[in-house]
Amino acid sequence: MTSSDTLAHNYHPLPVTLTSGEGAWVRDVEGRTYLDLLAGYSALNFGHRHPDLTAAAHRQLDRLTLSSRAFDHDLLHPFAEALSALSRPVIAGIDAPMVLPMNTGAEAVETAIKTARKWGHQRGIPEDEGTIVVAEGNFHGRTTTIVSFSTDPEARQGFGPFTPGFRVVPFGDAQALRAAVDERTVAVLLEPIQGEQGVVVPPADYWPTVRQICNDTDTLLIADEIQSGLGRTGTTFALELWGVRADLMTLGKALGGGVLPVSAVVGCPDVLGVLTPGSHGSTFGGNPLACAVGLAVIELLSTGQVQHRARELGTHLHERLRTLVQGGLLTGTRGVGLWAGLDVDPAWGTGRQLCERLLELGVLAKDTHGSTIRLAPPLTIAAEDLDLALDRLTHALR
Structure with a gap:
C-alpha cells in the first residue's frame, strides 16, 4: 500500500507538496517558491504565519488550550464582546449582537x-x-443537511436520503425569492457573494430587496459571510457593500487566521436566545486558543487598514483582469475587493489546466465548475507581488 492509498481521495490537489509559508509566499519540498492566490479559500486573509496571529497562539499555548464549555475561561467573554462590536454594523436592530462560537464554517x-x-x-x-x-x-x-439543498451534483449525488425543508430559487432573482416565501418560511439563507460558484456578485438592488421581503413577511435573513467576510471584499463584511443588516450571520475561515478552525454565529439576541442549555453545543467551540487567535484577528480588522488595502489592491486587480478580457485572453471576469472569478474559454482548455500552467510558473490558484478559476490572494499581499502574479497569469494565458 502506498501513502496515496492510505488517504481518502476526496480531493484532487495540484501536484505540489508545501512545507512552509510566510505572507503571500509558500515553499514546496523541493525548495521552489510560489505566490499563493487561493489563501486557503479566504481562511488566510492575513497571509501565512502573520506575526500577530502566531504570537497570540504561542502565548496561549503556554497558558490554556481547552476548558470545554462546561467551564468559562478568561478569553471567552472578551472574544464574544469584541466580535459583537465588530459585527454591530451588519446585525439588524440592536447595539449588542449575540455571539455563539463554534469551530468550522459548516458547523456555524x-x-x-x-x-x-x-x-x-x-x-x-x-x-x-x-x-x-x-x-x-x-x-x-x-x-448531510447542507448538501440536501446543494445544486452541485458532485456535492450531492449519492448522499441521500436528504433533509427536507428547503426551497431553492435562482441567485440574484429577488422576485423568485419573494414567490418562495410563505407563512411556513422561517428564514432566507444566502451568501452575499457566491464564492464557490465563481465569485458571483448579485445585482445592486438584490440584497436591499431581500431584506425588505424578510421584513414584510417576518422572516429571518441569514447571511453566510464565511468566505466573503472579514475584509475580503474591501469592507469588514460584504453586507456593508449594500448597507444591509442580517438577523443572523455565519463567520468562519479567516476568523481563525489560518491558524486553527474558528467559526461563529452572530445575531439578534431574541433569535439566538432560543438556544438554551443542552439544546446545542460544541466541545471545542470557543476554546481558549481559538479565542486568542480570534481576538488577534479582530484587532487586525479594527483599524480598517486591511479593508482599505483590499479595496485599493482590488481596484488594481480588477482593472488588470478587464484588460485580459478586452484582449481576448479571458471570456469574463467578476468580483469585488481582492476576490475574482475568471472564465476561461473552453476552447482553450479547462480551469484545471490553467491552474496547472500557473503552478509551473510559481502561482497557486484553484479552479471551480470547469472553466472558471478563483483568485483570492492574502489581503496583506505586496502590490508588486500581486502584479508579478498577474504578469504570470497573462503569460500562462498567452
Whole structure:
C-alpha cells in the first residue's frame, strides 16, 4: 500500500507538496517558491504565519488550550464582546449582537439552520413544516443537511436520503425569492457573494430587496459571510457593500487566521436566545486558543487598514483582469475587493489546466465548475507581488 492509498481521495490537489509559508509566499519540498492566490479559500486573509496571529497562539499555548464549555475561561467573554462590536454594523436592530462560537464554517451554518427552525417553531410554525429559502449555486458546507439543498451534483449525488425543508430559487432573482416565501418560511439563507460558484456578485438592488421581503413577511435573513467576510471584499463584511443588516450571520475561515478552525454565529439576541442549555453545543467551540487567535484577528480588522488595502489592491486587480478580457485572453471576469472569478474559454482548455500552467510558473490558484478559476490572494499581499502574479497569469494565458 502506498501513502496515496492510505488517504481518502476526496480531493484532487495540484501536484505540489508545501512545507512552509510566510505572507503571500509558500515553499514546496523541493525548495521552489510560489505566490499563493487561493489563501486557503479566504481562511488566510492575513497571509501565512502573520506575526500577530502566531504570537497570540504561542502565548496561549503556554497558558490554556481547552476548558470545554462546561467551564468559562478568561478569553471567552472578551472574544464574544469584541466580535459583537465588530459585527454591530451588519446585525439588524440592536447595539449588542449575540455571539455563539463554534469551530468550522459548516458547523456555524448548521447552528444557524437549527436556530432559525426553533425560532420559527416558537412563533407558531408547526415542527417539521418550517422551510428555509436558499439559492441555486450555493455553497454552505458539506454536511448531510447542507448538501440536501446543494445544486452541485458532485456535492450531492449519492448522499441521500436528504433533509427536507428547503426551497431553492435562482441567485440574484429577488422576485423568485419573494414567490418562495410563505407563512411556513422561517428564514432566507444566502451568501452575499457566491464564492464557490465563481465569485458571483448579485445585482445592486438584490440584497436591499431581500431584506425588505424578510421584513414584510417576518422572516429571518441569514447571511453566510464565511468566505466573503472579514475584509475580503474591501469592507469588514460584504453586507456593508449594500448597507444591509442580517438577523443572523455565519463567520468562519479567516476568523481563525489560518491558524486553527474558528467559526461563529452572530445575531439578534431574541433569535439566538432560543438556544438554551443542552439544546446545542460544541466541545471545542470557543476554546481558549481559538479565542486568542480570534481576538488577534479582530484587532487586525479594527483599524480598517486591511479593508482599505483590499479595496485599493482590488481596484488594481480588477482593472488588470478587464484588460485580459478586452484582449481576448479571458471570456469574463467578476468580483469585488481582492476576490475574482475568471472564465476561461473552453476552447482553450479547462480551469484545471490553467491552474496547472500557473503552478509551473510559481502561482497557486484553484479552479471551480470547469472553466472558471478563483483568485483570492492574502489581503496583506505586496502590490508588486500581486502584479508579478498577474504578469504570470497573462503569460500562462498567452
